[in-house]
Amino acid sequence: MTAAATAKAPAGAPGRTTGPRADALAGTAVLVRFNLRRDRVRTSVWIAALLLGTLGTLSSLQSSYDTAAKRASAADSLDSPAGLALSGPAHYLNDYTYGAMLGHQLISFLGVLIALMSVLMVTRHTRTEEETGRAELLRATVVGRHAHLTAALLTAGLANLVLGLLTALGLGASGAAGVGWHGSLLFGAVYAATGIVFAAIAAVTVQFSQYSRGASGMALAALGAAFALRAVGDAGSGALSWLSPIGWGQRTYVYVDNRWWPLLLSCALAAAATALAYALSVRRDVGAGLRATRPGSPVASAGLLQPVGFALRLHLGMLIGFGTGLLLLGAMYGSVLSEVEKMIEDVAEVQESLEELGGASITESFASSVMTLLGVVAALYAVLAALRPQSEETAGRAEPLLATGLSRDRWLGSHLTVALAGGLGVLLLGGLGFGLAGAATTGDGELVVELTGAAMAYAPAVWFVVGVAVVLYGWLPRATVLSWVLPGYAFVVGYLGQLLGFADWLRDLSPLGHVPMLPAAELEWTPLVVLTLLAGALVACGLAGFRRRDLETK
Amino acid sequence: MMKATTAISVSGLTKSFGQTRALDGLDLRVGTGEVHGFLGPNGAGKSTTIRVLLGLLRSDRGAASVLGADPWQDAVALHRRLAYVPGDVELWPNLTGGEAIDLLAKLRGGLDRRRRDELIERFALDPAKKGRTYSKGNRQKVAIVAALASDAELLLLDEPTAGLDPLMEVVFQDVIGEARAAGKTVLLSSHILAQVEKLCDRVSIVRLGQVVQSGTLRELRHLTRTTVEAETASPVTGLDTLDGVHDVRVEGEDGLRVRFAVDGPHLDAAVRRLTDFGVRGLTSHPPTLEELMLRHYGDAPPSTTDGVGGTPGPARKASGGTDGPQDASHDTTGTTGTDRGDDTLGASR
Structure with a gap:
């Protein structure tokens, strides 16, 4: 762990020799701990709300649809373009168990919220810090060029992994019919993957915009597009859904087919976006966007x-x-x-x-x-x-x-x-x-x-x-x-x-x-x-x- | 129509933010046409006072009148007659400085385009740059130009030149001098004592939400101690038994140099005493503004009898103790009292 090895540097020996790679990451571990400390309430509330929302939905499904007939009629009522646009692909409807209901209805809905949490988290720990000038203060200490971005991604990744793990444990332990351990693990993984993909997308958008508002706006526009693509895709032929990270999560057909491979797409996109973010970040100055600010009008218009x-x-x-x-x-x-x-x-x-x-x-x-x-x-x-x-x-x-x-x-x-x-x-x-x-x-x-x-x-x-x-x-x-x-x-x-x-x-x-x-x-x-x-x-x-x-x- | 002689009148102003009492019965009077220095340590309540005068904050108790109007009730009408420069100017990131100047001046009720361009020129400001790209000093310039480009009767300046370079500081002092010549009233909150000493007719020193001292610089000086340094033919004795004499220090190996501080009313007696020992050289200087401030900036409550007043700054004390001869030789170079005061002020920046 290069990050951990150099983490002590700000407090201790600044003259210690480390490679250039390690230098770029110097201070990352300290920043991660700092981020977690700053976010301890906020992130806990997010994770608790998402976890409770998931488990609460399961128990509400259990009480609302306690017979196979009711579940079948629920499947029928959703089997329309409007229903599918709101929920997910029709394949879940064939055998509408509690597990299938979760995969069908919850991934798109909570996926949006998980993505929102991740986008806001990454923006807060990168662009907002730069915009307020706090990053400059820290970067002037023994903190490497990539430390802020890496720490923000690690913080968001950690939060999503914890959320995924808790969700998997909570669902697996529920013992509900059709909600097995294998599916629950995959369900948790879908949550985590969705969050991590959008954290990586936000890591790219914060390179573009000088303002945190603009950066999170761009990332949320990508989220909106992902949601709309899968909604339109699921209401129609399904092809468009394959362009959406939320669609990939739904196409694991969790609790139905338990396919893991669509998550490889999520991992690939997250990796590619992260690589792009690092590549872009070295092309700009601290506090600046990728595009230089142009001069404007010296006088105000009427x-x-x-x-x-x-x-x-x-x-x-x-x-x-x-x-x-x-x-x-x-x-x-x-x-x-x-x-x-x-x-x-x-x-x-x-x-x-x-x-x-x-x-x-x-x-x-x-x-x-x-x-x-x-x-x-x-x-x-x-x-x-x-x-x-x-x-x-x-x-x-x-x-x-x-x-x-x-x-x-x-x-x-x-x-x-x-x-x-x-x-x-x-x-x-x-x-x-x-x-x-x-x-x-x-x-x-x-x-x-x-x-x-x-x-x-x-x-x-x-x-x-x-x-x-x-x-x-x-x-x-x-x-x-x-x-x-x-x-x-x-x-x-x-x-x-x-x-x-x-x-x-x-x-x-x-x-x-x-x-x-x-x-x-x-x-x-x-x-x-x-x-x-x-x-x-x-x-x-x-x-x-x-x-x-x-x-x-x- | 007779012009009112009081531009700002504040009495017993109290304002709390939760548990913190920012203003604690503050009294302030600024005469029409005067440049009034508003001094005090950070957190003393200067900015809060100015914001109450602007009607941005509502006081808990006390009365405030600005240009004869109530700053809370008549805020908008009043704002057309005054201009404000905050100490920490925030600009809109996507507006240029020129646009911000035009907007602020227009909303104040009018813009003198010629004056605006002249000020931009004098302050060497690039009005085409976006707000986000300005440095601290340039953001201050934007607010200063906007304030001075409109024809306001009263200028409320809250540490207006924080971040300005020394050249721009000079321009600022010129511009304020012109404003005074034009009959405008200025309330200038500042930490730059040379600026206050140069520009202000009267000063008020605020501490812990109260004005602890107010008057012309001359009056304030009179209230405090004069520092006297003398070279005598024989060693001076018995000075410390005199009333009003403090911090007597005998310097030089032969003990023929003495320096002490003396309260204004007792100066005569102290100098008479010196003549008994054959005065060969004598310099005295009134307390610098810095010394006045230090008396009020400390944590201990101000008092003229407990010796706090005799502390003309820790640095000076230390130099007196350790570098006596060197210090003395500096004194004999013959700088006169008042000039020396200015030097000290200059150095304090």
């Missing part, structure tokens, strides 16, 4: 001098990211609409399902599920955008502005204007992408208007999310992290709720749950108007709180 124009400038990157992301996500789902229609013609059982759905067609119910997902992503944007003023404030950049003739209302109001309009805008783009691609593949031009309108019905719910974030920001700025509960809960309810059949009141707790499920359901104006009014009241309340409180200063 638009920038308006508070809203200024806020838009700050939000632009995020807005473009989410806008294109949703456009592509919508387009990917839209591109399989014709396959969904074909399925209706092929499958006889569909006629029954049609009646169950109260007259809505399979296409429409598929579209409604996609809308829920677009709504959740737009809600994520809403929280990020609504909390953007807070990052301005804590970074000390609000203070000079608020010391000018700009009132607090106008400053926060301009950010919120962008957040509210942006929420509508990203929904519009998502619906447009879905509608355009759907119209192109099915030849039904009316889909464009219909699906775009359906997506925009989520705007009041998204505004409500903005409102909640603003109230927290105005009154309890330390508690703004709670705003993430809304999109998180909406994801769980909208996603797992559809799979596990949650009770209606659980759905009603989410603002997104009140949005009519267009186009499958009828358009109802009342919930939309109520949500809009509530959002307006929440925003007003948040502004009032911000007017009254001290500015957070450094």
Whole structure:
């Protein structure tokens, strides 16, 4: 272990002779311990939540589907493009044991969260450190060129291995029918591999962007693409799923066939991405991105001098990211609409399902599920955008502005204007992408208007999310992290709720749950108007709180 | 219309952050048209005071009035009449310095384009660079230019030149001098004593959230001790029995050099005593600002009777003890008191 051998160097003999390779890694072990120490609460919470989510799902499956007949009907209900896009490949459905259910439903859902944990962890320990200048301080000690990146990857790898091991032990020890030890080990390995792949992807993106926000944004875009590819692939022919690391995990057919070899793809991608990250990292300076910063305009344009124009400038990157992301996500789902229609013609059982759905067609119910997902992503944007003023404030950049003739209302109001309009805008783009691609593949031009309108019905719910974030920001700025509960809960309810059949009141707790499920359901104006009014009241309340409180200063 | 004579008036200001009491009954008065130095150790409450004056923080108790208005209630109207430079300027990473200057000045209520360009020129700032690429000193320049490019009556400057190079420090002092000539009021929080000594009409020294001393430099000096060094024909005795004389040290092998500190009111008696021994050389200098500050920066509460005042800095004491002859020969080079004070201040930077 070169890293361990040189780890003592910062404290001890700096003059000790070590090879150039070891020098580049000097201090890695110390940094890993330091990372673990800094993250001890955060990572423990992540791992515990993911573990409990997995084991909790198993026990909920055991109580909900306690007979073979119920399990078979669960398999039937998921055997549609919408169901498969939400869960996983249809091969799991042949013998829908508890184990098959876990592999089918949980890998894509928790895989996203595991990847999120890994991306945030790697970004936090690399680019954030550089951005704040802390890395420079450490790099000036006996810490090698590759130490930060290596330590971040080792920290993330360790967290994922622990998560995988605990998951394997927990599932294996559960003794549930169809959940054997071999499958449980593979299941844990799928978790760990998914996390490690995205840690490696984040290691690449942190080389590109100078800002941690941009770096994690790029890695999360890759995650979104991985999720969408497997969703679209599983709803259709399955080919696209082979382009997705999450798809590889699902194609182990854990508890069904217990194939290990798809994980080789994950290992290969992780290794390749890691190698690329190291190669890129030596081509740039500490604190810099790969591309040199270009000079900009020496004077401000007229638009920038308006508070809203200024806020838009700050939000632009995020807005473009989410806008294109949703456009592509919508387009990917839209591109399989014709396959969904074909399925209706092929499958006889569909006629029954049609009646169950109260007259809505399979296409429409598929579209409604996609809308829920677009709504959740737009809600994520809403929280990020609504909390953007807070990052301005804590970074000390609000203070000079608020010391000018700009009132607090106008400053926060301009950010919120962008957040509210942006929420509508990203929904519009998502619906447009879905509608355009759907119209192109099915030849039904009316889909464009219909699906775009359906997506925009989520705007009041998204505004409500903005409102909640603003109230927290105005009154309890330390508690703004709670705003993430809304999109998180909406994801769980909208996603797992559809799979596990949650009770209606659980759905009603989410603002997104009140949005009519267009186009499958009828358009109802009342919930939309109520949500809009509530959002307006929440925003007003948040502004009032911000007017009254001290500015957070450094 | 008569112009108000008080620009800033603060009394009994109290502000706590959780358990920490940042301001503890602070009083401050800054007259219109005056450049007021605001001195104190780190964490004394200088920045908190300025943020209360800006209406960014709300005080727990006490009254504050800025340009005749309440800084919390009338914050926005007030901000159009003042400009602020924080001690640690943060810029938007994807905006250029020029854009940030324009934005801040525009939001303050107007931008004098000619003045802006002139200041950018004088401070040798590249306005086309992105905020992320500026060094600390250049970020400060952006805020200084933005503050001075608008026509504000009052400048609130919180350690504005932290990170500026000495050349830019000179430019800054010139610019503030011009602002004073134009009748603007300046509250200048600073650690750079030479800057304060050069620019400020009055100073307030703040410690543990209270102003412990306030007045013109001349007044403050009068309150404290003068250092006297004398060369006499015969060894001086009995100085330490006089009232108000401290830290008597006899130097030189023959004991014919003496240095001591003496409280202002007792200077006359001490000098009379010296003449009994045949004065051959005499230098005296008023306490430097640094010495004034050191009296208030220490942990012990300030007092004029417990001898703290006689501590003109540990370095000086040590040099007196170990390098006596060398120190004495330096003194005989004949630097006059006040000049020497400036030297000390310069060195303290």
